[in-house]
Amino acid sequence: MTTMSRTITISPVTRIEGHAKITIHLDAGGNVADARFHVNEFRGFEKFCEGRLMWEMGGITSRICGICPTSHLITSAKAGDDILAVAIPETAEKLRRLITLAQWIQSHALSFFHLSSPDFLLGFDSDPATRNIFGLIARDKEFARRGIRLRKFGQEIIEVLGSRRIHTPWAVAGGVREPFGTAQRDRLLAWIPEAKETAQIALDTLAGIHEKFARDIPNFGNFRSLFVGLVAPDGALEYYDGALRVMDGSGNIIADKIDIHRYGEYFGEAAEPWSYLKFPYYRPLGYPKGMYRVGPLARLNICDYIDTPLAEKERVAFKAIAGSAGTVNNSFYYHYARLIELLFAVEKAEALLHDPAMLGTSIRARAMINRRAGIGASEAPRGTLFHQYEVDENGVLTSVNLVIATAQNNLAMNRTVQQLAAQYIDGNTITEGILNRIESGIRCFDPCLSCSTHAAGQMPLHVQLCDAGGRVISEVAR
Amino acid sequence: MSATAVIGIGNTLRRDDGAGVAAARRIARAFPDAHVIAAHGLQPEMSEAIAHCDTVLFIDASIRTSALSVTRVSAGSGATGSDVHAVTPEGMMTIAQQLYGSAPREALLLEIPAFECGFGERMSERTLRMVDSCVQLVAELLRGETTPGILLCMAPAPVHD
Numbered sequence: 001m002t003t004m005s006r007t008i009t010i011s012p013v014t015r016i017e018g019h020a021k022i023t024i025h026l027d028a029g030g031n032v033a034d035a036r037f038h039v040n041e042f043r044g045f046e047k048f049c050e051g052r053l054m055w056e057m058g059g060i061t062s063r064i065c066g067i068c069p070t071s072h073l074i075t076s077a078k079a080g081d082d083i084l085a086v087a088i089p090e091t092a093e094k095l096r097r098l099i100t101l102a103q104w105i106q107s108h109a110l111s112f113f114h115l116s117s118p119d120f121l122l123g124f125d126s127d128p129a130t131r132n133i134f135g136l137i138a139r140d141k142e143f144a145r146r147g148i149r150l151r152k153f154g155q156e157i158i159e160v161l162g163s164r165r166i167h168t169p170w171a172v173a174g175g176v177r178e179p180f181g182t183a184q185r186d187r188l189l190a191w192i193p194e195a196k197e198t199a200q201i202a203l204d205t206l207a208g209i210h211e212k213f214a215r216d217i218p219n220f221g222n223f224r225s226l227f228v229g230l231v232a233p234d235g236a237l238e239y240y241d242g243a244l245r246v247m248d249g250s251g252n253i254i255a256d257k258i259d260i261h262r263y264g265e266y267f268g269e270a271a272e273p274w275s276y277l278k279f280p281y282y283r284p285l286g287y288p289k290g291m292y293r294v295g296p297l298a299r300l301n302i303c304d305y306i307d308t309p310l311a312e313k314e315r316v317a318f319k320a321i322a323g324s325a326g327t328v329n330n331s332f333y334y335h336y337a338r339l340i341e342l343l344f345a346v347e348k349a350e351a352l353l354h355d356p357a358m359l360g361t362s363i364r365a366r367a368m369i370n371r372r373a374g375i376g377a378s379e380a381p382r383g384t385l386f387h388q389y390e391v392d393e394n395g396v397l398t399s400v401n402l403v404i405a406t407a408q409n410n411l412a413m414n415r416t417v418q419q420l421a422a423q424y425i426d427g428n429t430i431t432e433g434i435l436n437r438i439e440s441g442i443r444c445f446d447p448c449l450s451c452s453t454h455a456a457g458q459m460p461l462h463v464q465l466c467d468a469g470g471r472v473i474s475e476v477a478r
Numbered sequence: 479m480s481a482t483a484v485i486g487i488g489n490t491l492r493r494d495d496g497a498g499v500a501a502a503r504r505i506a507r508a509f510p511d512a513h514v515i516a517a518h519g520l521q522p523e524m525s526e527a528i529a530h531c532d533t534v535l536f537i538d539a540s541i542r543t544s545a546l547s548v549t550r551v552s553a554g555s556g557a558t559g560s561d562v563h564a565v566t567p568e569g570m571m572t573i574a575q576q577l578y579g580s581a582p583r584e585a586l587l588l589e590i591p592a593f594e595c596g597f598g599e600r601m602s603e604r605t606l607r608m609v610d611s612c613v614q615l616v617a618e619l620l621r622g623e624t625t626p627g628i629l630l631c632m633a634p635a636p637v638h639d
Contacts, residue, residue: 063491114522133522134569137576145577152523 022438024421035421036274037413037442046400054083054369054395059169061387061402067110067448070103070158071380072387072402073171074240078376079387080173083395085370091360092175097240098352099161099171100378104239104345105195106154107381108296108338111446112202113147116335119440120209124216125433143205146198150342153191157349160184175364185353192350196310199343203314206339213332219423220441221331221416224249226282226292227301228267228408230260230379235304237315237344239379246282246292247302251326255284260377263386269403280408291411294383295445296337301327308351311344331416334444338381369395380405382448406447416441482620483513483528483582486537487520494592494605497539501590501612508613509620520565522573529578533585533626535616536567539605540589546611548633551585584626588612588633 027033045064052060057076062069074096081088088096118131121139130138137144161180162168170177210217226249230242244258246266258266270279270287282290292298301322306312318336322328328337352358369391376387383405390399420441424434486502489495502516513531515524520536528534536551553571565573567587575581590612594602601609615633618624624632 134572137573141577148522148525148573148577152526155523 022417022442024417024425024438026425032418032422032425035414035418035438037410037417046402049400050397052397054080054389054391054397055173057387057389057397057400058172062169064402067107068103068380068382070099070162070168071378071385073168074100074103075376075378075380075385075387077171077173077176078378079374079389080376081365082374082376083369083371083389083391084173084365084367084374086174086365086367088175088365089360089362090357091179092363092365093240094352094355094358095161095176095180095363096171098349098358099158100240101345101349101352102154102157102161104154104341104381105349106151106158107446108342108345109147109151109154111338111381111443112206112335112342113144113151115446116440116443117143117147117205119436119443120206120213124436124440125431128432128436131436143201146194146201150195150198150202153195156191157188160188172364174366177364179361179363180358182359185358189350189353192346192353195346196343196350199339199346200310203336203339203343206336210336216437217330217332219419220444221412221419222329223412223415223419224327224329225412225415226254226285226290227298227327228282228292228294229299229302229384230377231303232307237299237303237306237311237341239345239348241378244377244384245302247298247327249325249327249329251301251322253302260386261375263375263377263403264388267403267408269407275410277410278407279410280403281411288411291415292408293331293412294405294408295334295381296341297328297331297334298383299379300337300340306340306344308344308347310347311340314340314343331412331441331444334446338446369393382406382446383408404448406445409445409447413442413445413447416444481531482533482535483515483531484535484537484616484620485515485517485520485524485528487517488539489518490599491597493594493596493598494590494601495539495595496599497590497592497601497605497609497612498537500601501537501588501609501616504609504613505616505620508617512620520567520570522565522570525570525573525577528570528582528585529574529580531582533619534570534582535586535588535619536570537588537590537612537616539592539595541592541595543589543591545591546608546615546633547589548615548629549587549589550630551587553581586626586629588615588629 023036024032025034049057049060057080058073061072061076064072114133118136122131122135133144158168162170227247228244230238231245232238232242244260244263245253246255248254255266266283267280268283268287270281272279279287281287282292300315300318306315318328318340321333373390378385385405386403388401389397391397417438420438424437484502484505486498488498490499499516502514505512506514513527515527551567551571553575554568567585571581571585590605590608593604615629619629
């Protein structure tokens with residue numbers, strides 16, 4: 001009965017980093033037959049970087065995004081280290097670690113306070129005109145102020161180290177460009193007590209949210225999948241280096257200590273004609289069965305422990321949610337994991353700022369091209385990020401492959417949309433609140449669709465009901 | 479407390495769209511003690527920086543004007559927008575007022591005409607000249623040689639159809 005089927009389109013999806021739409025396909029009975037998360041922008045970075053010098057990649061790839069430029073910068077620099085075949089100085093590594101933590105702080109604060117809190121504190125069904133940061137300010141000024149200042153702290157670390165808040169070219173192959181001073185260190189240390197307190201307030205607030213939305217949460221992308229991320233050699237939560245670990249949805253480690261140079265053996269990328277975002281998968285299980293999740297939920301599931309006390313205490317509570325399942329499989333808990341990481345990042349930044357090695361002046365190893373290929377990996381706020389380059393003898397790029405975190409969550413985001421649509425849409429009553437729940441399912445993953453070089457403008461919610469012939473039979477716009 | 483804050487915004491990779499950033503950078507070089515921010519766009523995090531200033535000058539490129547224009551900005555006088563990536567000057571004033579209980583007494587939006595906004599870092603000659611004019615006006619204000627009220631008269635807001 002395909003002639004009676006209908007399609008619902010949500011375009012663009014709001015309060016995410018970039019442009020996307022969701023289509024929900026209904027069968028003749030008004031039940032959800034399929035749902036898809038489409039990414040309809042094309043950037044082409046991999047192609048137009050070919051022919052550029054390897055040393056330029058930090059500056060170029062940091063322009064990919066206005067939210068996570070630092071993650072691209074660091075990962076690009078690490079791929080450059082690999083091509084130079086150098087071990088960078090201790091000070092340079094610790095400074096890179098600090099700026100990576102800063103990236104987590106500013107991005108995680110943005111995700112929770114600016115983008116998702118309006119849903120939680122004002123309600124999924126509240127007026128969309130005020131369901132934003134301004135509505136949040138009106139509702140709880142102190143909470144909003146703290147969130148804005150926490151993000152500012154992350155931005156300030158980046159600015160202190162890299163001279164700018166976004167798109168800094170500070171990290172380079174072999175190390176970093178500028179060292180760190182005591183005045184800068186003391187300026188950042190002064191933020192720590194407030195930042196730590198705010199992260200804990202956010203965790204307390206989220207605990208109340210879990211209770212408030214107890215009825216909604218079970219359907220927010222609750223399914224088994226693989227979880228993938230970097231872990232430290234001793235199994236600790238890692239953010240800058242380490243080796244890959246793959247865990248199944250029952251808590252079993254199915255692959256461990258995978259050198260990042262071998263990631264291509266384990267992970268493939270599929271494509272679908274209806275989205276520009278690729279669909280990475282775990283090769284041993286094939287496509288699409290090899291669906292996996294990366295990012296905060298994955299990192300908290302796969303690590304053995306966190307090496308900072310407050311975050312470790314929260315991790316233990318987080319793991320208790322899993323119970324006998326072995327892993328926390330509900331995507332709603334991305335928010336919880338994200339806030340634990342936020343607390344971890346503040347604690348870890350404090351420890352690094354007290355480390356005398358941070359003030360060293362040996363910050364860069366210099367070398368010529370010693371390898372024709374290099375791979376860098378780090379944990380971006382949204383998950384594991386890979387940069388893989390091939391160069392000629394002069395360092396001119398002949399091949400570039402960027403595997404971004406959001407793409408690795410693509411299959412899981414589609415699954416989440418399908419689950420939410422099936423739960424809430426019955427074909428007759430499609431309210432704005434229901435559409436927002438579906439969008440909110442996507443926001444659990446905090447997808448970053450490379451927003452920086454696009455003029456986003458107004459991002460209204462637009463819903464179309466179409467019959468099988470593509471004719472619009474009903475239309476709603478926010 | 480800083481008397482005047484200057485915030486220049488724009489995308490420096492889209493030619494004339496980067497005029498606000500270019501102007502802010504030149505002002506920062508000429509007035510090292512001035513409170514100047516050059517950024518891609520306005521963000522809620524900047525509200526604290528302007529909350530306790532007497533005057534804030536927002537500088538941006540605009541395709542809706544063919545001459546340098548100055549418009550007065552008030553808290554809540556325009557759409558605040560729901561997109562945190564694109565807070566308006568009015569939204570910034572609103573956030574400052576609501577979060578910190580204080581907003582600049584005077585806020586002006588200086589719009590530099592943009593003619594070429596394709597990919598590239600080089601601005602058009604016409605926009606470059608307007609950046610010069612904008613920097614000169616702001617410099618006079620920072621030196622105390624003029625006032626926000628006089629700026630409004632010298633470069634009035636454009637009249638739209």
